[in-house]
Amino acid sequence: MAQDALQQQPQFQGDIVESGLLRQLKWNIQDTLVIAWRNLMHIRRQPRLLVLSTVQPIMFLLLFTFVFGGAIEFRFPGDNYINFLLPGILIQAVIFGTTQTTVNIAEDIQKGVIDRFRSLPMGRTAVLAGRTLSDAARGLFVVTLMLIVGFLIGFRPEGTILNIVGAIFLAVSFGFVFSWISAFIGLLVGDVETAQVAGFIWVFPLVFASSIFVDPSTMPDWLRGFAENQPLSAIANAVRGLFFGDVSLQTVLLALAWIAGIFLVFMPLAVWQYGRSTD
Amino acid sequence: METIVAENVYKAYGEVQALNGVSLSVPKGQILGLLGPNGAGKTTLVRCLTTLLVPDSGTLTIGGYDVLTEKDKVRQIIGLSGQYSAVDEQLTGRENLIMVGRLYHLDPANVRNRADELLAQFSLEDAANRPVKTYSGGMRRRLDLAASVIADPPVLFLDEPTTGLDPYARKESWNFIRKLVTEGTTLLLTTQYLEEADYLADNIVLINKGEVAAEGTADELKANLASDVIEFRPEDRDQRQAALEAVSAFGHDDPQIDEETGLITVAVDEGSKSLMEVVRALDQKGIAIGDLSLRRPSLDDVFLSLTQQA
Numbered sequence: 001m002a003q004d005a006l007q008q009q010p011q012f013q014g015d016i017v018e019s020g021l022l023r024q025l026k027w028n029i030q031d032t033l034v035i036a037w038r039n040l041m042h043i044r045r046q047p048r049l050l051v052l053s054t055v056q057p058i059m060f061l062l063l064f065t066f067v068f069g070g071a072i073e074f075r076f077p078g079d080n081y082i083n084f085l086l087p088g089i090l091i092q093a094v095i096f097g098t099t100q101t102t103v104n105i106a107e108d109i110q111k112g113v114i115d116r117f118r119s120l121p122m123g124r125t126a127v128l129a130g131r132t133l134s135d136a137a138r139g140l141f142v143v144t145l146m147l148i149v150g151f152l153i154g155f156r157p158e159g160t161i162l163n164i165v166g167a168i169f170l171a172v173s174f175g176f177v178f179s180w181i182s183a184f185i186g187l188l189v190g191d192v193e194t195a196q197v198a199g200f201i202w203v204f205p206l207v208f209a210s211s212i213f214v215d216p217s218t219m220p221d222w223l224r225g226f227a228e229n230q231p232l233s234a235i236a237n238a239v240r241g242l243f244f245g246d247v248s249l250q251t252v253l254l255a256l257a258w259i260a261g262i263f264l265v266f267m268p269l270a271v272w273q274y275g276r277s278t279d
Numbered sequence: 280m281e282t283i284v285a286e287n288v289y290k291a292y293g294e295v296q297a298l299n300g301v302s303l304s305v306p307k308g309q310i311l312g313l314l315g316p317n318g319a320g321k322t323t324l325v326r327c328l329t330t331l332l333v334p335d336s337g338t339l340t341i342g343g344y345d346v347l348t349e350k351d352k353v354r355q356i357i358g359l360s361g362q363y364s365a366v367d368e369q370l371t372g373r374e375n376l377i378m379v380g381r382l383y384h385l386d387p388a389n390v391r392n393r394a395d396e397l398l399a400q401f402s403l404e405d406a407a408n409r410p411v412k413t414y415s416g417g418m419r420r421r422l423d424l425a426a427s428v429i430a431d432p433p434v435l436f437l438d439e440p441t442t443g444l445d446p447y448a449r450k451e452s453w454n455f456i457r458k459l460v461t462e463g464t465t466l467l468l469t470t471q472y473l474e475e476a477d478y479l480a481d482n483i484v485l486i487n488k489g490e491v492a493a494e495g496t497a498d499e500l501k502a503n504l505a506s507d508v509i510e511f512r513p514e515d516r517d518q519r520q521a522a523l524e525a526v527s528a529f530g531h532d533d534p535q536i537d538e539e540t541g542l543i544t545v546a547v548d549e550g551s552k553s554l555m556e557v558v559r560a561l562d563q564k565g566i567a568i569g570d571l572s573l574r575r576p577s578l579d580d581v582f583l584s585l586t587q588q589a
């Protein structure tokens with residue numbers, strides 16, 4: 001009966017009911033790319049967004065290098081603070097970038113764009129995967145830019161090319177999985193104003209109570225326990241180690257485990273929240 | 280064959296019972312006007328029918344597919360233009376259409392032609408390559424309509440497609456909507472305007488406070504109400520209640536009173552005969568009246584009497 005209704009509609013060109021995993025996968029990938037394209041077009045049409053998301057980490061880089069660098073090197077003579085700082089600040093840059101995702105998703109909900117997507121025969125993961133993928137592209141751009149600026153002010157990595165590529169890969173992948181968290185929060189709060197705060201506020205302590213800016217061994221005990229064991233430190237340590245070709249396999253595996261763990265938890269959570277009908 | 284079917288649909292948001300047992304159906308190729316005032320539950324029903332919202336209970340089918348369990352199949356045969364234009368501000372009009380077309384999995388080679396065709400059909404050619412943020416409200420609405428039909432879906436939902444448009448743009452949109460449905464599309468259209476339902480729809484379902492208050496063609500609704508309407512106003516405020524009681528026997532439904540102006544409306548069968556009886560009844564009770572009139576009913580009377588009763 002249902003098929004009947006469709007066949008009597010010869011002008012309907014949409015994708016007629018069809019199963020098959022491969023086909024579904026193909027559509028999912030295509031849908032994801034379409035959404036990623038859309039998000040990248042947003043950046044192209046509003047370059048100020050990209051400027052904002054790069055100016056801020058560069059400012060952090062310069063401020064920390066020149067304002068605190070002296071004091072930190074004074075305490076640890078012989079250290080070159082920029083070499084410590086840059087690998088860590090890459091993590092901060094990609095993470096701060098993804099907080100924009102929370103806002104963007106909330107905006108799409110508020111404007112009804114998500115409703116339109118949800119009423120289309122597209123893959124359930126595509127809207128979010130497209131978003132996190134375009135975030136990763138932006139992350140790669142920001143990381144590259146930071147490396148150039150870092151090099152200009154004295155950053156000198158010592159690892160092999162392979163090490164350095166690995167470090168960049170870790171930083172960008174962490175940004176990618178982190179943006180699934182940001183997307184999940186955006187779906188949860190659903191309005192732009194809340195998202196502006198909710199997407200951001202909790203990230204601050206996470207970034208500062210870590211090995212991104214300073215060695216946690218200088219922190220008070222109660223904080224150090226957290227700072228040494230939280231994921232941002234795990235990633236920062238691995239990235240830093242890779243840049244200087246001085247890293248244990250265990251450190252890299254721990255970073256990869258965090259990346260995989262966050263992905264495996266927050267990807268399904270976000271997809272589930274997306275599929276849930278919003279009231 | 281019924282293409283859109285909703286049976287006994289209930290949906291509450293916390294304390295608010297947005298849908299209180301709504302049933303309706305739309306035969307293939309027909310246009311149903313879902314008419315109701317603000318807050319009647321129109322959007323809620325449309326969201327339930329288009330897989331966006333799960334009702335608390337009830338059955339929903341589209342083209343024979345169960346909306347709750349066969350979401351994917353339903354999504355392949357429906358088009359939706361929601362209450363607020365859901366077009367992407369940063370993309371151009373053409374890009375918006377191409378994006379939606381690709382997400383319907385249309386053939387990439389055809390999607391461009393189809394987009395251009397729609398841009399022409401909806402008079403958006405000149406603005407096709409401008410970002411949507413430069414569009415007027417009417418243009419956005421048209422683009423949103425175009426997006427909803429890019430895959431020629433056999434079943435279409437338009438939620439208040441002309442709300443917020445000026446009268447000129449509204450008339451224009453009516454023409455577009457008429458064109459959309461000439462090809463056998465089944466359409467459910469919501470509106471707050473009787474005139475719109477009257478002009479566009481084959482059948483009208485009037486809902487109010489989450490319940491179906493009346494249904495039928497525009498003519499049936501008018502005929503059902505009454506053939507004539509008597510209006511009068513008691514001169515003395517204190518006699519309003521007495522006047523209502525005195526005439527309550529004459530109307531089809533309970534007489535209506537406008538609390539602000541004190542105007543009482545009685546819907547009756549045979550105007551002039553009833554007029555005499557009404558005047559006599561009021562006279563017997565010693566109620567002095569002013570502004571007495573007898574007129575033909577408008578669809579607005581149907582709307583008002585049905586939506587005020589509940």
Ligand SMILES: Nc1ncnc2c1ncn2[C@@H]1O[C@H](COP(=O)(O)OP(=O)(O)O)[C@@H](O)[C@H]1O
Pocket residue numbers: 279292295296297315316317318319320321322323324
């Ligand atoms: N997300 C929501 N949360 C709480 N109440 C809602 C929500 N959406 C709609 N309502 C309420 O449900 C009722 C029906 O709303 P709606 O379906 O939007 O009506 P309409 O589209 O006819 O104007 C209204 O009382 C409205 O306030």
Ligand SMILES: [Mg+2]
Pocket residue numbers: 321322323362438439
């Ligand atoms: Mg509505």
